[in-house]
Each structure stands twice: as structure tokens, then as C-alpha cells.
Amino acid sequence: MSKFLFARISIALLAAIVTLTSVSCSGAASSNLNPKPSQTTTKPAALKIVVNSKLVEANTRFSFKLFSEILKQDGKKNVFVSPSSVAIALSMAYNGAKGETQQAIAKALEMQGMSLSDINQSNANLKTSLESSDPAVQLTIANSLWARKGVDFKPEFIQRNQAFYAAEVTSLDFADPSAPTQINGWVKKNTQGKISEIVDDIDADQVMFLINAIYFKGKWMNEFDKSQTADQPFTLADGRQKQHPMMSQRGDYRYTENQQFQAVSLPYGKGRTSLYVFLPKPNSNLADFQKTLTAENWQTWMKTFSKREGSIQLPRFKMEYEIQLKKSLSALGMGIAFDPLKADFSNLSETSTRIDEVKHKTFVEVNEEGTEAAAVTSIGIRATSAQMEVAPFSMTVDRPFFCAIRDNKTGEILFMGAIVNPA
Structure with missing residues (x-):
């Protein structure tokens, strides 16, 4: 994918x-x-x-x-x-x-x-x-x-x-x-x-x-290896697929998931600011996720992120x-x-x-x-005039997703977006 x-x-x-x-x-x-x-x-x-x-x-x-x-x-x-x-x-x-x-x-x-x-x-x-x-x-x-x-x-x-x-x-x-x-x-x-x-x-x-x-x-705190970037299919909202450059990386990330989505925090520099990527699960979609996108839910989600090993594949756009x-x-x-x-x-x-x-x-x-x-x-x-061991996650952002850039110290959201087509 x-x-x-x-x-x-x-x-x-x-x-x-x-x-x-x-x-x-x-x-x-x-x-x-x-x-x-x-x-x-x-x-x-x-x-x-x-x-x-x-x-x-x-x-x-x-x-x-x-x-x-x-x-x-x-x-x-x-x-x-x-x-x-x-x-x-x-x-x-x-x-x-x-x-x-x-x-x-x-x-x-x-x-x-x-x-x-x-x-x-x-x-x-x-x-x-x-x-x-x-x-x-x-x-x-x-x-x-x-x-x-x-x-x-x-x-x-x-x-x-x-x-x-x-x-x-x-x-x-x-x-x-x-x-x-x-x-x-x-x-x-x-x-x-x-x-x-x-x-x-x-x-x-x-x-x-x-x-x-x-x-x-x-x-990025950990840059992506350009040699690992390759064209992969991205599924648009209407079900059509297109080839698009996808970056790949594996490591330890702040991560969370529930029945509706997977989410990962990708830090810049020393980690004060991050790019947050929210990927709706296959049984959901970006439109359904956006209905739950409120300040109250955002604050709740921020508290659920914890360090976890996994792999991430993201579109270059x-x-x-x-x-x-x-x-x-x-x-x-x-x-x-x-x-x-x-x-x-x-x-x-x-x-x-x-x-x-x-x-x-x-x-x-x-x-x-x-x-x-x-x-x-x-x-x-x-x-006018105490952490439990969990299995590594795998997150492939190959369909419409939400993202935000946040200052982790103050909580200030600098940018946010909904990407339905990375081209």
C-alpha cells in the first residue's frame, strides 16, 4: 500500500x-x-x-x-x-x-x-x-x-x-x-x-x-532516508488509486490509536514541536473523523500518546x-x-x-x-461612510488524513490540515 x-x-x-x-x-x-x-x-x-x-x-x-x-x-x-x-x-x-x-x-x-x-x-x-x-x-x-x-x-x-x-x-x-x-x-x-x-x-x-x-x-529529529522513498498507491476519497512518493521509517514514536484512527507524533529538532498525523482506520474515513475533531477531543487525545516502537509511511507533498x-x-x-x-x-x-x-x-x-x-x-x-509491552504498530498513510503542527510545550497549534490528495 x-x-x-x-x-x-x-x-x-x-x-x-x-x-x-x-x-x-x-x-x-x-x-x-x-x-x-x-x-x-x-x-x-x-x-x-x-x-x-x-x-x-x-x-x-x-x-x-x-x-x-x-x-x-x-x-x-x-x-x-x-x-x-x-x-x-x-x-x-x-x-x-x-x-x-x-x-x-x-x-x-x-x-x-x-x-x-x-x-x-x-x-x-x-x-x-x-x-x-x-x-x-x-x-x-x-x-x-x-x-x-x-x-x-x-x-x-x-x-x-x-x-x-x-x-x-x-x-x-x-x-x-x-x-x-x-x-x-x-x-x-x-x-x-x-x-x-x-x-x-x-x-x-x-x-x-x-x-x-x-x-x-x-x-525532523530523525530524517527519512531518501533511498527508502518509493512510489506507492494512495487511495483517494472516491476510491480511485494513484501512485505517489511515500517515505518510510521505523523507530520509537509517541503514538496512540483507538477504534477510529491511528495517530503518531513526528518531532522536529529537539522535540518541542511535532507534526501530528491522524489516519482514520479502514472502517472509517476522514469525513467521519472530522465530525469528532473538537478542542475537547483534541486535549483528550493528546494525553493518550505514549512511546511505542513502530513503522511509519508518509506521503511527500x-x-x-x-x-x-x-x-x-x-x-x-x-x-x-x-x-x-x-x-x-x-x-x-x-x-x-x-x-x-x-x-x-x-x-x-x-x-x-x-x-x-x-x-x-x-x-x-x-x-462605512507504568507501561505495558505492546506489539509494534504499522501505520501506512495511504488514504485521506488529518495533520497538525503543534508546539508541545505550550500546546499552541500552529497549522492544521486535511489532506485528501497529496499531489
Whole structure:
């Protein structure tokens, strides 16, 4: 049967963009993009970094809710998203929201009960923790804020994004034809070239782009032997078979299984981050498995992994994915943020604005060496006017499967996907 070898996913970038727009920019005063630090805003602690488990738990719940909604749109094709990218982008925009709009975003992000300062400081600490995770794993998180010249923004909004998200702030002439090129250049640089474009053009109503980019590149703790990679049959969801390169390996892994699936954790570097692969058993399928894919079940499954000898066969694959998230986020309770009559982003600017679109792009490659992945989220805001011995396991990923890249120390899920066709 097919042998699927997951090899290189350099988690290239998670980029999140918030595009803000205004009804009328004429006559507006120049933007205050570099306000003086206020007495009420503190920068993240530099010494002892404590990751807030409430934020990670909220991100986990948001991840699976968002993934479930995305599958309603694209359940019959390959899906690969970065919920962390979307969450960071929305958290940055959250600083500009007010009233019911802010509450709706908090609900979608599962952050009810957390204050704005808690959310910001927790995101800052999580960023620091993730970036210092493993010398054998490259993980960088970069943020930037691109503001239209001549438009006023609330100093507190700019300052919080600088202090807690380390956002690079640039005042840009959006009427200049080269403006999109400058923004896309930053995206390309901070995603190591895996995502080269997120802004096609800039409308007259657009006043801001708030971008988050995350890049990950990790080598397997135990690389796959390329000489063991061979074409094997992979069975598609409709029963058809195709030949595809499958990687093979044998050793000791963190592994779990039940009546529904087999699952294995393949570590990168020194083991802090791993690729988790969930393979539905022959008497089940990926669609049935996805119905059980909740934050609660995920936490339960994570506790059942234990060291076990076995063999793993994984497909080598590379793919790109793109989706508009407005529909999915509205289903999670954020609809008011898109409503031109109700959206309230008055903590961002005096200009009445709303979120117009949320575009998400990803890239992922898995090979014998490791993993590379990239994600960009573009949020457009438009003006409104004791162990027992067990037998070795054998796991052949030769049919549609689910996978996720997780930081094992914090529990943060960086990427997740459903692979129905590795080609």
C-alpha cells in the first residue's frame, strides 16, 4: 500500500493582514504613528516569560471551530490553514474594536473573560516563547502596520500594536502605484519567499494594512532516508488509486490509536514541536473523523500518546491553499464586525469602519528532511461612510488524513490540515 513520509514542512509564514478603510480621507490630519509611550502601557517582560494557558486554550478552541467552518466550504479538497495566523491578526484588530464589535470578536476567538491587557500581554509572551523554542527549529513571528498618510489613527491603537506585537509601523502613500509592492516585499521577506503577494491593489477607501507573518522551518529529529522513498498507491476519497512518493521509517514514536484512527507524533529538532498525523482506520474515513475533531477531543487525545516502537509511511507533498474567511468567521459570531451599520472600530480611528474581507493563504511542503509551511491572513477593513509491552504498530498513510503542527510545550497549534490528495 502507500507509504507516506512527512518530510519537510518549514512552516513558512503565517501572515495576517488587516486592511482598514475609511469613507473620507480628505481633510484628515496627519497620522500619529509613533506616539509616545503612555503610562498605562507596559512592554512585555524581558526576563521570565510566562505563557498564559487561558490564551492557548482559547486559541485551541478557536482553531477547531474555524477549521470546522472551513470544511463546510472546502471539505472535498486539500485544506491547510494557520489558525494562529488568523488569531494574531484578529487580536491586533481587536485593539481597534469597541462595544458589541469587540465582544463579538472576543466570542469568536474564545477570549471572553480576558481583559484587553491580558490578551495583549499573553500574545506577547506566547510570541517570545515560540520564537525561542528550539535551536534546531526556525520560527519567527513578525508584525507590521501600514497606514495611509494623512489619516488620523488613535495613538493607543498604534502604541499597543508596537508594544505587544512588535509591529513595524510605516506611514505610506497608498496612492503611489508602488505601495502594494512595498507591502508585498515585506510579506515575501518575512515568509522566506513562500508567500510573495497578499495585496493586489489598494482602493481609495483602504486606510490600513495590519500584517502578521510567521515562518517555521524544522528538520525532523530523525530524517527519512531518501533511498527508502518509493512510489506507492494512495487511495483517494472516491476510491480511485494513484501512485505517489511515500517515505518510510521505523523507530520509537509517541503514538496512540483507538477504534477510529491511528495517530503518531513526528518531532522536529529537539522535540518541542511535532507534526501530528491522524489516519482514520479502514472502517472509517476522514469525513467521519472530522465530525469528532473538537478542542475537547483534541486535549483528550493528546494525553493518550505514549512511546511505542513502530513503522511509519508518509506521503511527500507540497501544496498551496487560499480561502475567504468572512463566511466562517460570521458563523462563529463575528458577523457584526462586517456589518456597515453596526461595526464599531472607534478605538482605531474616528472614521467609521468595518471589516470587509478576511483572506487566508497558506503553503506547505513535507519531505524527507522536514517541514516548511507559510500562511498569510489579510483582514480588510473598509470605511462605512507504568507501561505495558505492546506489539509494534504499522501505520501506512495511504488514504485521506488529518495533520497538525503543534508546539508541545505550550500546546499552541500552529497549522492544521486535511489532506485528501497529496499531489
